[in-house]
Amino acid sequence: xxxxxxxxxxxxxxxxxxxxxxxxxxxxxxxxxxxxxxxxxxxxxxxxxxxxxxxxxxxxxxxxxxxxxxxxxxxxxxxxxxxxxxxxxxxxxxxxxxxxxxxxxxxxxxxxxxxxxxxxxxxxxxxxxxxxxxxxxxxxxxxxxxxxxxxxxxxxxxxxxxxxxxxxxxxxxxxxxxxxxxxxxxxxxxxxxxxxxxxxxxxxxxxxxxxxxxxxxxxxxxxxxxxxxxxxxxxxxxxxxxxxxxxxxxxxxxxxxxxxxxxxxxxxxxxxxxxx
Amino acid sequence: xxxxxxxxxxxxxxxxxxxxxxxxxxxxxxxxxxxxxxxxxxxxxxxxxxxxxxxxxxxxxxxxxxxxxxxxxxxxxxxxxxxxxxxxxxxxxxxxxxxxxxxxxxxxxxxxxxxxxxxxxxxxxxxxxxxxxxxxxxxxxxxxxxxxxxxxxxxxxxxxxxxxxxxxxxxxxxxxxxxxxxxxxxxxxxxxxxxxxxxxxxxxxxxxxxxxxxxxxxxxxxxxxxxxxxxxxxxxxxxxxxxxxxxxxxxxxxxxxxxxxxxxxxxxxxxxxxxxxxxxxxxxxxxxxxxxxxxxxxxxxxxxxxxxxxxxxxxxxxxxxxxx
Numbered sequence: 001x002x003x004x005x006x007x008x009x010x011x012x013x014x015x016x017x018x019x020x021x022x023x024x025x026x027x028x029x030x031x032x033x034x035x036x037x038x039x040x041x042x043x044x045x046x047x048x049x050x051x052x053x054x055x056x057x058x059x060x061x062x063x064x065x066x067x068x069x070x071x072x073x074x075x076x077x078x079x080x081x082x083x084x085x086x087x088x089x090x091x092x093x094x095x096x097x098x099x100x101x102x103x104x105x106x107x108x109x110x111x112x113x114x115x116x117x118x119x120x121x122x123x124x125x126x127x128x129x130x131x132x133x134x135x136x137x138x139x140x141x142x143x144x145x146x147x148x149x150x151x152x153x154x155x156x157x158x159x160x161x162x163x164x165x166x167x168x169x170x171x172x173x174x175x176x177x178x179x180x181x182x183x184x185x186x187x188x189x190x191x192x193x194x195x196x197x198x199x200x201x202x203x204x205x206x207x208x209x210x211x212x213x214x215x216x217x218x219x220x221x222x223x224x225x226x227x228x229x230x231x232x233x234x235x236x237x238x239x240x241x242x243x244x245x246x247x248x249x250x251x252x253x254x255x256x257x258x259x260x261x262x263x264x265x266x267x268x269x270x271x272x273x274x275x276x
Numbered sequence: 277x278x279x280x281x282x283x284x285x286x287x288x289x290x291x292x293x294x295x296x297x298x299x300x301x302x303x304x305x306x307x308x309x310x311x312x313x314x315x316x317x318x319x320x321x322x323x324x325x326x327x328x329x330x331x332x333x334x335x336x337x338x339x340x341x342x343x344x345x346x347x348x349x350x351x352x353x354x355x356x357x358x359x360x361x362x363x364x365x366x367x368x369x370x371x372x373x374x375x376x377x378x379x380x381x382x383x384x385x386x387x388x389x390x391x392x393x394x395x396x397x398x399x400x401x402x403x404x405x406x407x408x409x410x411x412x413x414x415x416x417x418x419x420x421x422x423x424x425x426x427x428x429x430x431x432x433x434x435x436x437x438x439x440x441x442x443x444x445x446x447x448x449x450x451x452x453x454x455x456x457x458x459x460x461x462x463x464x465x466x467x468x469x470x471x472x473x474x475x476x477x478x479x480x481x482x483x484x485x486x487x488x489x490x491x492x493x494x495x496x497x498x499x500x501x502x503x504x505x506x507x508x509x510x511x512x513x514x515x516x517x518x519x520x521x522x523x524x525x526x527x528x529x530x531x532x533x534x535x536x537x538x539x540x541x542x543x544x545x546x547x548x549x550x551x552x553x554x555x556x557x558x559x560x561x562x563x564x565x566x567x568x569x570x571x572x573x574x575x576x577x578x579x580x581x582x583x584x585x586x587x588x589x590x591x592x593x594x595x596x597x598x599x600x
Binding site: 120 | 324327328329349352353355357359360361362363364365366367368369372376377379380381408424425428
């Protein structure tokens with residue numbers, strides 16, 4: 001028998017309990033962190049996931065820079081510098097889809113029922129999944145950045161500018177992943193989450209300043225793209241990385257992050273609670 | 277003996293469809309309560325209510341003295357749940373799966389590892405401890421799932437169709453595990469659609485059909501209710517079967533059922549056996565097999581519901597089947 005059995009506890013017939021009698025904010029945080037650890041373990045254990053996290057950035061950056069670069073801006077180096085902030089944002093925003101997808105998978109496989117039948121904080125499975133995903137988003141940012149550096153991207157904003165820009169896009173991703181979690185808890189299957197997210201995320205990222213400036217878009221699209229929250233994120237990152245006035249787009253990014261969180265955090269929690 | 281679970285008048289509706297229609301239930305401490313019924317009879321809904329995953333629309337239930345609706349956290353501290361499908365993380369190893377649960381339940385790092393090791397040994401998974409669960413066979417996954425539900429040493433264990441989809445060998449292995457837990461004093465609520473499984477494991481059985489309890493009692497009582505005994509007879513020569521049927525019918529004064537080469541008839545007086553043998557001998561019927569046995573739970577279910585456990589639609593009005 002392990003040392004556990006020597007702890008004092010109430011022990012009904014056949015059972016010995018170590019689980020906390022009451023859930024405090026501290027235990028809720030602990031449970032969330034333990035489930036975040038699970039998400040991180042799952043990333044490590046899943047070769048396709050590692051492959052996707054590593055290779056997708058290489059593929060996207062290389063394809064966009066070398067296929068479109070010259071046509072877009074005369075030489076690929078200029079387009080590379082324009083593109084890098086946009087492609088970091090696009091990669092991270094697409095990664096938020098994974099939050100809803102894996103939550104939906106947990107529901108489908110009955111893993112959620114296991115967690116929900118344990119004497120742990122109600123919020124832990126949700127917060128754990130999202131904390132774990134922030135790790136995944138961070139890996140995505142680092143990978144895209146490394147590929148950029150490898151093909152000669154040397155942002156004027158320096159390390160500081162890159163770090164602040166990364167923090168900003170992670171904050172925006174944190175807001176978006178509540179939306180993803182909401183979709184994940186509402187959809188019937190993980191595949192449904194994926195289809196829905198694709199339909200939403202493609203226009204959101206491509207209809208922004210990530211790949212093309214809205215000034216170069218048709219008149220009907222330009223105002224939509226200019227007011228797309230992703231445009232504000234990308235413009236803020238561009239200003240922080242390449243130089244320029246960051247204050248406006250940073251403020252807009254913070255505004256949108258707060259708004260999206262304010263709307264989708266309660267919705268995600270509501271959907272999570274009603275999902276049985 | 278105290279009651280580990282008490283439920284009264286549980287009702288649950290899903291979008292107008294009644295899944296549970298007033299279920300009363302009592303599980304004695306330290307015993308196995310078998311909940312028997314076909315698919316869609318309300319077994320899983322019952323387990324989900326008793327494990328705090330669902331709120332009943334009416335009725336109430338206590339587990340270990342705690343109310344499942346108003347004291348869910350206390351209830352969760354008492355229970356372990358093994359669902360219909362193995363709820364383990366396929367990407368995580370056996371050890372990681374169990375350590376995660378142990379850590380969530382408040383075990384320290386060292387204690388969690390020790391508890392995981394102990395359980396993996398107990399369930400014969402030590403060799404696979406550091407392999408991802410996705411490489412496990414179906415039986416191994418179920419055992420890991422069961423181990424996960426036992427990490428917190430629950431006083432009460434819910435097993436929702438624990439052997440569905442398992443091969444006979446793994447099924448018998450899991451039965452052994454359940455018997456071991458019961459001998460440790462754990463109360464078990466087992467749902468199953470395998471009548472043999474309830475017969476093998478349960479001290480008490482309640483039979484659910486379309487959200488209602490249609491019968492309850494010990495396996496013996498249920499069998500008694502559906503007729504005392506069954507006489508079965510097989511002839512060496514199939515051509516003699518009709519003759520044998522007539523003899524058995526004459527002796528027992530009960531209509532027989534024939535299934536291929538087998539004649540069966542429910543009997544109440546075991547004295548018919550020697551009389552049957554004598555008459556068969558007189559008429560020169562060569563008997564390959566003649567037995568008197570307790571009815572199987574399959575036969576019990578048929579007698580109680582009017583349809584077999586496997587054939588869910590048979591008990592419904594015929595016009596439903598036609599319109600479908």
